Amino acid sequence: MQQTAVRQDVTIGILALQGAFAEHQVMLQKLSLKRRVVIVLVRTLEDLQKCDAMVIPGGESTTIALLARLAGLLEPLREFLKTKPVWGTCAGAILLAQSIEGAKKGGQELLGGISVTVERNGWGSQVESFEAPLEVEGLRESNRPFHGVFIRAPVILSLSPSPSDPPIQVLSRISASLLPSSQTIVSPDEDDTDPRDARTIVALRQGHHLLTTFHPELTKDDRFHDYFVRECVLLTLS
Numbered sequence: 001m002q003q004t005a006v007r008q009d010v011t012i013g014i015l016a017l018q019g020a021f022a023e024h025q026v027m028l029q030k031l032s033l034k035r036r037v038v039i040v041l042v043r044t045l046e047d048l049q050k051c052d053a054m055v056i057p058g059g060e061s062t063t064i065a066l067l068a069r070l071a072g073l074l075e076p077l078r079e080f081l082k083t084k085p086v087w088g089t090c091a092g093a094i095l096l097a098q099s100i101e102g103a104k105k106g107g108q109e110l111l112g113g114i115s116v117t118v119e120r121n122g123w124g125s126q127v128e129s130f131e132a133p134l135e136v137e138g139l140r141e142s143n144r145p146f147h148g149v150f151i152r153a154p155v156i157l158s159l160s161p162s163p164s165d166p167p168i169q170v171l172s173r174i175s176a177s178l179l180p181s182s183q184t185i186v187s188p189d190e191d192d193t194d195p196r197d198a199r200t201i202v203a204l205r206q207g208h209h210l211l212t213t214f215h216p217e218l219t220k221d222d223r224f225h226d227y228f229v230r231e232c233v234l235l236t237l238s
Contacts, residue, residue, distance in 0.1 A: 013051035016041035019059020056092030166207030
């Protein structure tokens with residue numbers, strides 16, 4: 001019986017219209033995997049059609065959305081999300097959200113794909129950017145904290161999966177004491193330290209999509225990129 005040849009490479013696109021796409025490229029090129037990772041910087045529909053998965057980088061979410069529309073990529077990206085793995089970091093996380101608060105005047109176009117509501121720039125302005133050690137479920141060497149870099153990061157306000165959606169898996173939370181002051185005003189009967197509080201979530205997975213509100217690509221630690229490729233991309237293709 002003739003056996004089907006096993007494909008040995010996987011093509012991962014990085015939306016390269018604005019933001020930290022070059023940093024993601026460097027991190028993905030560092031990975032040591034049994035299957036070769038081919039990286040495509042996506043700027044056109046032709047680029048997108050080559051890809052098995054996609055990374056949407058940090059940057060300026062409204063600018064990325066505008067440039068994607070001008071490039072004729074918004075609707076193709078929405079279709080891509082329906083069947084293929086996508087990871088959004090910071091601005092990319094905003095674009096993957098189902099809805100947002102704090103959008104610029106005129107609104108914000110979203111790709112959707114993950115059943116969350118986020119607040120744009122929820123941690124505050126550039127001067128309120130910060131770094132923090134994170135415990136992350138599922139990473140290689142998960143007992144070693146991951147250095148989270150938060151730059152004008154979005155805050156996850158709520159999770160809203162429908163019964164037909166894949167379940168949401170929370171991968172990492174941040175201490176409630178680090179929440180910005182605008183996020184710590186709660187009603188008297190609400191416990192802000194409750195680990196079920198969506199506002200403390202900084203990394204999650206829904207199906208084969210990944211969302212991080214911080215910037216793993218701005219560290220020297222490739223474990224999040226390794227996780228995305230191994231757990232979201234390769235398992236989907238196998």
